[in-house]
Amino acid sequence: MALEKTGELRKDTVNNNATSIQNKLNTYLPDFLNYTIVIFNETTNTTVKPVLTNENETLSISYFLSGDIDDFKPREVRVYMWGYE
Amino acid sequence: MKNKGQMFIIAAIIMIVILIILKTGVNIPDIMQRNRELEGKFEHDFFVNVVDELTKTIDISYHQSNNITNNVYSFANFTRKKMTEKLQNFNFLYLGVITPASSGNDIMNVTVINLLNKPINATLQLNSFTPVNYSEMLDSTSWTTNYSITQGQTYTLIVGYNGTYSENVTIVTKINKAIYVGFFDVTLTGSETTYKDKFQKNHTLP
Numbered sequence: 070m071a072l073e074k075t076g077e078l079r080k081d082t083v084n085n086n087a088t089s090i091q092n093k094l095n096t097y098l099p100d101f102l103n104y105t106i107v108i109f110n111e112t113t114n115t116t117v118k119p120v121l122t123n124e125n126e127t128l129s130i131s132y133f134l135s136g137d138i139d140d141f142k143p144r145e146v147r148v149y150m151w152g153y154e
Numbered sequence: 155m156k157n158k159g160q161m162f163i164i165a166a167i168i169m170i171v172i173l174i175i176l177k178t179g180v181n182i183p184d185i186m187q188r189n190r191e192l193e194g195k196f197e198h199d200f201f202v203n204v205v206d207e208l209t210k211t212i213d214i215s216y217h218q219s220n221n222i223t224n225n226v227y228s229f230a231n232f233t234r235k236k237m238t239e240k241l242q243n244f245n246f247l248y249l250g251v252i253t254p255a256s257s258g259n260d261i262m263n264v265t266v267i268n269l270l271n272k273p274i275n276a277t278l279q280l281n282s283f284t285p286v287n288y289s290e291m292l293d294s295t296s297w298t299t300n301y302s303i304t305q306g307q308t309y310t311l312i313v314g315y316n317g318t319y320s321e322n323v324t325i326v327t328k329i330n331k332a333i334y335v336g337f338f339d340v341t342l343t344g345s346e347t348t349y350k351d352k353f354q355k356n357h358t359l360p
Binding site: 136140141 | 164196200203204207208210211213214215216217218221225228229231232233235236240
């Protein structure tokens with residue numbers, strides 16, 4: 070089930086729980102792929118950002134969330150991926 | 155309904171795998187063409203995410219009705235800042251309308267948000283009343299005005315700017331029910347695609 074559809078992604082994001090998002094994604098992603106999740110507010114990362122040794126070989130994708138019910142908190146969930154070639 | 159979040163991420167992973175396969179199986183021009191197509195699809199999915207979240211801002215602010223428009227404004231600013239960092243362009247005109255729960259005569263509160271990346275000469279007109287004007291409404295600003303209304307009536311609010319843009323927004327007020335109407339006009343531009351959407355959301359507030 071989609072994390073966003075169940076509300077899990079929204080809850081994990083406003084709770085700043087990137088580890089929980091990563092654990093839930095683990096079962097869906099291939100083993101060869103290295104990736105990590107980082108959550109950002111408007112100005113900075115709110116969870117640990119990895120040291121990327123070679124940014125040219127790292128891809129990132131973003132997903133925006135406005136918050137959760139009665140908890141307005143704009144956030145960007147960014148997935149960094151490397152080691153795919 | 156699309157699988158959001160997770161499917162978005164999985165789609166990106168699939169894209170990468172496809173790219174790896176492409177690199178070993180086709181010539182360079184083909185790779186570049188297919189890469190552009192994939193980037194365009196990827197960009198489109200991201201833009202759908204942005205517009206979905208703009209509308210969800212109303213849903214998550216539902217119980218704090220006085221904050222709805224401010225939250226849409228904040229999320230739109232957040233999105234524009236983030237998209238600018240990605241060298242993408244976010245253009246947004248928004249109209250937020252709220253009426254209280256009452257009967258008889260009351261006030262309709264209307265806010266226009268300009269995130270069009272330029273100053274505009276904005277105009278509002280409710281039914282056949284005299285239009286009101288805000289000249290030189292700067293980018294990243296909002297303008298709030300009030301109208302006297304009779305609950306239970308249906309109104310047409312015309313929002314326009316620069317004499318070239320005009321949209322009608324229908325507002326159906328309800329006796330003893332507070333309502334919120336959001337009108338969205340959004341254009342998102344990336345390296346491969348442009349996404350435009352224009353729509354209205356109506357909510358009866360608790």
